[in-house]
Amino acid sequence: MSSAQELARWREQTRQQALSQSISPEEVDWLLQAVTGLTPLQLRLNQYPPEVAISLQQLTQLWEKRVNQRVPVQYLVGETPWRDINLTVSPGVLIPRPETEQIIDIALDAAGEAFQNGHWVDLGTGSGAIALALAKAVPDATIHAVDNSEDALSIAQQNAQQLGLESNIHFYQGCWFSPLAHLQGKISVMISNPPYIPSGMLKELQPEVAQHEPQSALDGGEDGLAAIRHLIATAPAFVHEGGVWLTEIMKGQAETLYQLLVENGNYTQIHFIQDFAGIERFALAYVSNSSSGFKMDDG
Numbered sequence: 081m082s083s084a085q086e087l088a089r090w091r092e093q094t095r096q097q098a099l100s101q102s103i104s105p106e107e108v109d110w111l112l113q114a115v116t117g118l119t120p121l122q123l124r125l126n127q128y129p130p131e132v133a134i135s136l137q138q139l140t141q142l143w144e145k146r147v148n149q150r151v152p153v154q155y156l157v158g159e160t161p162w163r164d165i166n167l168t169v170s171p172g173v174l175i176p177r178p179e180t181e182q183i184i185d186i187a188l189d190a191a192g193e194a195f196q197n198g199h200w201v202d203l204g205t206g207s208g209a210i211a212l213a214l215a216k217a218v219p220d221a222t223i224h225a226v227d228n229s230e231d232a233l234s235i236a237q238q239n240a241q242q243l244g245l246e247s248n249i250h251f252y253q254g255c256w257f258s259p260l261a262h263l264q265g266k267i268s269v270m271i272s273n274p275p276y277i278p279s280g281m282l283k284e285l286q287p288e289v290a291q292h293e294p295q296s297a298l299d300g301g302e303d304g305l306a307a308i309r310h311l312i313a314t315a316p317a318f319v320h321e322g323g324v325w326l327t328e329i330m331k332g333q334a335e336t337l338y339q340l341l342v343e344n345g346n347y348t349q350i351h352f353i354q355d356f357a358g359i360e361r362f363a364l365a366y367v368s369n370s371s372s373g374f375k376m377d378d379g
């Protein structure tokens with residue numbers, strides 16, 4: 081239990097401290113909201129209830145994990161807002177990033193009206209963010225979410241249940257397209273936020289990412305493009321002619337990716353879309369030749 085006065089003092093001190101440790105003071109409020117149920121307005125107006133159920137010691141312990149171990153605040157509170165939904169997250173899934181929110185609008189624009197009843201796939205779904213946002217935005221589509229990690233899938237399914245969307249999404253454990261043999265040539269839209277960071281750069285990432293987020297969601301092999309190359313090679317067997325191929329990428333990858341898509345020969349209208357920071361963040365193309373007779377072993 082802590083009193084209103086104690087809580088106010090703790091908040092003020094911790095916010096100050098955060099600033100001096102290059103952590104946003106907003107994260108202190110984020111933690112407080114999640115564990116005490118206080119609203120942003122109550123915090124802003126310094127209006128605390130007479131007592132909250134958590135002790136200052138417990139709060140301090142949590143905050144020390146943030147500061148000393150650099151645990152992302154989203155893992156400490158077990159959730160993150162993303163687009164208009166709140167997602168459960170754990171260290172088994174990448175924390176969905178704000179810049180990825182845009183991929184949903186890009187997919188909707190690229191697909192237009194034509195594929196509203198089609199099969200849409202989210203490969204490497206993690207927390208389920210993309211699949212869930214699609215399930216909300218394209219209610220008549222059949223959404224398929226794939227992840228290689230069982231931990232990730234169980235979080236994604238938990239999120240689907242919490243949002244009442246579990247009957248709108250089919251979940252599969254496996255590597256990229258491999259659990260989707262029944263959808264060869266039938267997919268209208270493929271979306272993926274695959275691992276794309278070159279292995280050698282992983283240790284240079286901020287400690288919150290490097291030490292706490294799943295490597296399998298980040299590590300894109302030597303040049304960062306291993307997963308994306310695989311998606312380029314395999315998608316034409318699964319996505320029908322005219323279907324959408326859309327992935328997130330990182331700064332500096334567009335040029336190589338353009339070459340790879342052209343060389344493959346089964347893609348058309350290849351282009352790159354900037355995020356709100358002006359970085360070429362999304363690669364979009366349409367499948368021009370859907371190749372039947374693809375054998376799973378080829379991938």
Ligand code: GLN
Nearest residue numbers: 273274275276277297298
């Ligand atoms: N955008 C993430 C980051 O900056 C990386 C996600 C990914 O590899 N798909 O850490």
